[in-house]
Amino acid sequence: MDKFTRKLEFENLWGLLKQKREKQTSPFYTLKATKLRSSLLGRLFRRAYQKDSVVAWRSSFVPSEILFALNIIPFAPEGVISMFANSHLTDEILRVAEDHGCSRDTCSFLRGIEGSVINDYMPMPDFLIATSMYCHGSAQVFKSLSKKYKKDFFYIDVPFHYERPYAVDYVAKQLEGMMKKMAEKSNRKFDVDKLKQTIIYSNQARNYFAKVNKLRQNKPSSMLGGEAIDYAIMLAHTFGLPEMVEICKTLYEELKERIDKGIGAVEGEKHRILWRQLRPYYTNALFDYIERTHKAVIVFEEANCVYWKEMNPEQPFKSLAKKLLSNYGFGQVQRWLDFTSSFIIDYNVDGIIEFAHWGCRYLSASTQIVKDKILQDKNIPILVLDGDCIDRRDYSDGQIKTRVDAFMEILNRRKG
Amino acid sequence: MKYAYFLKGWEEEMLETTVLAQNESSIEEFIRNVKKRNVQLLANKTAPIMGWCNTYVPEEIILAAGIIPYRIMGAPGPLILSKTYLCGNICGNVQSLLECALRGDYKFLDGMIIGASTDATKKLFDSWLRYAGTPFNHLFDIPKFVHEGVYLHYRESINSLSEEIEAHFGNKITESSLKEAISTCNKTRTLLTILSNLRKNEKPPVSSQKMLEICKLAMISDKKFFNNELESLLSKMKIANIKSSAYRILLTGSFQDQPWLLESIEENNALVVCEDLCTGLRYYIGLVDEDVEPIEAITKRYIEKKPPSATMISFDQRADFIFKLINEFKVDGVIYHMLKFDDPYLFEFPDMREFLESKSVPMLRIETEYTTSAMGQIKTRLQAFMETLRFTKYRKIKANKNGQVYQKIRI
Ligand code: SF4
Numbered sequence: 097m098d099k100f101t102r103k104l105e106f107e108n109l110w111g112l113l114k115q116k117r118e119k120q121t122s123p124f125y126t127l128k129a130t131k132l133r134s135s136l137l138g139r140l141f142r143r144a145y146q147k148d149s150v151v152a153w154r155s156s157f158v159p160s161e162i163l164f165a166l167n168i169i170p171f172a173p174e175g176v177i178s179m180f181a182n183s184h185l186t187d188e189i190l191r192v193a194e195d196h197g198c199s200r201d202t203c204s205f206l207r208g209i210e211g212s213v214i215n216d217y218m219p220m221p222d223f224l225i226a227t228s229m230y231c232h233g234s235a236q237v238f239k240s241l242s243k244k245y246k247k248d249f250f251y252i253d254v255p256f257h258y259e260r261p262y263a264v265d266y267v268a269k270q271l272e273g274m275m276k277k278m279a280e281k282s283n284r285k286f287d288v289d290k291l292k293q294t295i296i297y298s299n300q301a302r303n304y305f306a307k308v309n310k311l312r313q314n315k316p317s318s319m320l321g322g323e324a325i326d327y328a329i330m331l332a333h334t335f336g337l338p339e340m341v342e343i344c345k346t347l348y349e350e351l352k353e354r355i356d357k358g359i360g361a362v363e364g365e366k367h368r369i370l371w372r373q374l375r376p377y378y379t380n381a382l383f384d385y386i387e388r389t390h391k392a393v394i395v396f397e398e399a400n401c402v403y404w405k406e407m408n409p410e411q412p413f414k415s416l417a418k419k420l421l422s423n424y425g426f427g428q429v430q431r432w433l434d435f436t437s438s439f440i441i442d443y444n445v446d447g448i449i450e451f452a453h454w455g456c457r458y459l460s461a462s463t464q465i466v467k468d469k470i471l472q473d474k475n476i477p478i479l480v481l482d483g484d485c486i487d488r489r490d491y492s493d494g495q496i497k498t499r500v501d502a503f504m505e506i507l508n509r510r511k512g
Numbered sequence: 513m514k515y516a517y518f519l520k521g522w523e524e525e526m527l528e529t530t531v532l533a534q535n536e537s538s539i540e541e542f543i544r545n546v547k548k549r550n551v552q553l554l555a556n557k558t559a560p561i562m563g564w565c566n567t568y569v570p571e572e573i574i575l576a577a578g579i580i581p582y583r584i585m586g587a588p589g590p591l592i593l594s595k596t597y598l599c600g601n602i603c604g605n606v607q608s609l610l611e612c613a614l615r616g617d618y619k620f621l622d623g624m625i626i627g628a629s630t631d632a633t634k635k636l637f638d639s640w641l642r643y644a645g646t647p648f649n650h651l652f653d654i655p656k657f658v659h660e661g662v663y664l665h666y667r668e669s670i671n672s673l674s675e676e677i678e679a680h681f682g683n684k685i686t687e688s689s690l691k692e693a694i695s696t697c698n699k700t701r702t703l704l705t706i707l708s709n710l711r712k713n714e715k716p717p718v719s720s721q722k723m724l725e726i727c728k729l730a731m732i733s734d735k736k737f738f739n740n741e742l743e744s745l746l747s748k749m750k751i752a753n754i755k756s757s758a759y760r761i762l763l764t765g766s767f768q769d770q771p772w773l774l775e776s777i778e779e780n781n782a783l784v785v786c787e788d789l790c791t792g793l794r795y796y797i798g799l800v801d802e803d804v805e806p807i808e809a810i811t812k813r814y815i816e817k818k819p820p821s822a823t824m825i826s827f828d829q830r831a832d833f834i835f836k837l838i839n840e841f842k843v844d845g846v847i848y849h850m851l852k853f854d855d856p857y858l859f860e861f862p863d864m865r866e867f868l869e870s871k872s873v874p875m876l877r878i879e880t881e882y883t884t885s886a887m888g889q890i891k892t893r894l895q896a897f898m899e900t901l902r903f904t905k906y907r908k909i910k911a912n913k914n915g916q917v918y919q920k921i922r923i
Contacts, residue, residue, distance in 0.1 A: 196862055197861055197862035197865055197877075198858075198859075198862060199850070199858040199861070199879070201601065201852060201853055201858060202855060202858050202859060203855075206859070210862075228655075228656055228657075230631075231631055231855075232630055232631055232656060232823065232825075232855060232856060233631075233855050233856075233859050235656065235657065235825055236822075236825050236855075236856065236859045236860070237859060239657070239825050239827070240827065240859070240860075240862075240863050243827070243828075243863075251656075251657040251659065251825070253655050253656070253657060253659070253661065253662055253665055255653055255665055255668070256628050256634065256651070256653045257651070257653050257669075257672065260668060260672065262664065262668050266661065266664060266665065266668075269661065270661055273661075428634075428637070428638055428641075428651070429635075429638040430638075452599065454601060455601070456631075457601065457602055457603075457630070457631035457632050457635065457853065457855060458631040458634075458635075460599050460601070461598055461599050461602055461631070461632070461635035461638075462635055462638050462639070463599055464596060464597050464598070464599070464639075465597070465638055465639065465642060468642075
């Protein structure tokens with residue numbers, strides 16, 4: 097591992113933060129659990145830049161449980177790009193990537209990673225891991241970067257036909273093989289007992305988080321979507337750490353307390369909104385406008401769904417494979433639609449807002465099917481906001497707000 | 513060795529320019545015959561017809577079930593219906609496939625197999641199923657990265673496809689029908705390769721536009737008839753020993769089945785001598801081993817032997833293959849064509865540019881919509897590229913253990 101390089105990267109990043117950072121004060125940090133969550137992410141982020149850390153870059157669904165069992169620091173470049181966007185650091189990073197030949201039509205999370213690597217802001221990885229889940233681009237970018245860094249690339253091939261009988265064993269075998277190879281390469285012990293322990297922590301966090309999601313069905317809603325949506329990144333990134341159990345437990349207790357005291361996330365909740373996909377990370381104003389101005393509370397975000405069953409620590413690889421294969425958004429659109437339909441009922445939803453991320457062919461392409469199906473079966477209005485989660489150059493606050501206003505009009509009329 | 517006579521003694525033959533005209537008329541006759549047969553085939557269907565898209569879908573399985581494989585393609589023209597069912601930032605080829613299906617162009621299909629090679633094709637399947645559905649619909653899963661385990665994945669995809677076809681059409685896929693299908697497909701591939709290799713000659717006897725048309729016909733015709741006709745065409749083809757000053761171009765990148773890009777390139781004293789495309793070499797290079805258990809052999813062909821697309825996340829293999837073609841076809845420059853929103857190629861491009869730069873091979877990047885778009889601008893860029901080739905002609909000068917090395921020679 098080139099220790100010096102990682103120091104250089106940290107200094108580059110630090111220089112950028114000092115020079116350009118535009119601090120956004122989030123109006124959504126109302127819970128103690130949220131502060132604990134930020135501090136855990138911050139700690140992991142800093143450790144990824146330390147010279148003696150073994151760091152694995154992981155794309156969205158790579159299970160960190162395996163990494164924690166090997167004492168390897170997970171680093172989620174897509175998540176870090178959203179953090180950069182939050183501090184308005186991505187304009188220059190994206191331009192650098194585009195100058196390098198990355199098309200502006202590609203996903204800005206991935207373009208952002210390429211730009212950050214070119215500018216040496218990212219910590220040198222020891223491993224890069226991607227899966228075949230969701231988009232094709234992230235694995236392609238990770239593979240290309242593994243060549244640049246001359247580091248091992250692991251690819252977890254998750255069959256798109258997740259229900260086929262061979263799928264669980266097929267994925268489990270790959271996970272086990274990967275863990276063995278990583279242990280060997282990083283001189284760590286391949287310790288299945290330690291993996292079982294991380295699975296136990298992961299389960300505990302999962303169960304609290306599932307209870308949190310259940311509490312969020314309460315009317316009035318006890319948590320703002322603007323605060324909840326950023327928990328989504330934790331589901332695969334930090335599950336497996338004991339700290340995460342504590343965070344989920346705290347979150348559960350705080351929401352329970354709010355509900356017991358009859359405190360709603362906003363006073364006079366008017367509408368209940370289901371949020372699909374991610375959010376624009378460079379602004380908090382959109383959620384604030386929807387939730388506080390229009391009193392249309394985002395009662396649930398699909399990205400926060402606990403779609404997987406509790407894992408069996410005695411079969412750690414099989415359980416992790418099942419977790420991957422049970423992802424609601426992976427597979428044909430019908431599976432996702434079924435989840436959406438159940439959220440509409442469980443959360444007593446009046447309307448759906450989808451933020452369709454430009455550049456993502458995976459998440460946004462089936463919007464019409466969703467519209468047809470949900471309207472036809474459930475008669476629920478949907479607002480699709482076309483935008484970009486990371487690239488703010490074409491974002492028009494005024495236009496988006498006008499569309500939100502029109503949508504709220506529809507919801508108001510429906511309620512008579 | 514049966515075709516070796518094509519490759520022998522060309523230099524000795526003093527052929528007149530009329531040879532080129534004779535070749536052209538033989539090619540025209542061949543195309544006419546195959547098209548005529550296709551019209552008959554659609555008019556009097558004797559077997560079901562199965563649409564497919566993506567070169568990782570094994571045609572052998574379809575053929576072995578007594579079904580005619582038919583590669584569906586888009587068509588030039590505006591995208592009207594598809595825009596309603598797929599979002600606008602999906603590659604135009606995929607949009608166009610759906611457009612054609614929605615307006616009824618593919619009503620004659622008895623089934624459709626879509627290869628799950630990209631995000632766009634997976635989403636196409638969702639829309640196809642709901643809005644365009646054929647009596648039989650199948651999403652064929654394709655691994656995207658080659659490691660030891662993926663053979664199992666591909667085999668499982670073949671098995672599911674076979675089971676579903678057998679259940680729906682009631683046709684049994686037997687070992688002998690599979691072997692026969694493999695041999696038929698191999699023959700098509702061999703003949704197309706021979707035809708394409710004729711373009712290694714200074715004055716190619718077959719143009720890129722015709723090569724594209726023939727390759728497309730191979731994908732939609734009764735293969736046995738096609739093979740017989742192509743074999744007879746090859747026996748008539750002759751090589752003209754004529755010098756050519758045209759720049760020799762390799763075209764690589766996104767799916768392209770329309771001739772307009774080739775035409776635009778060749779308007780500029782250039783010849784596209786080789787197409788690393790899904791309607792080119794990526795369709796016909798790589799044979800299925802006929803001496804091995806059929807499913808294993810098919811799996812090996814599609815995973816290992818077929819030139820990979822960018823969807824396969826195997827950049828080194830792709831780069832090596834392209835460099836080999838550059839040497840074999842004496843290529844002066846590479847045109848890298850990307851369809852707007854076609855992620856695998858959009859993401860691959862920076863690496864390919866770096867690779868070709870490291871080998872001092874000139875490259876031009878062109879990004880277009882699926883149908884002709886901004887032609888004026890493209891033509892200007894093509895002209896400028898040919899200008900650079902005029903001043904910097906590349907010649908093979910020495911070989912090292914990694915293969916041929918090119919060096920700039922100013923002429
Ligand atoms: S937003 Fe879409 S394209 Fe971008 S990284 Fe996520 S899944 Fe991939």
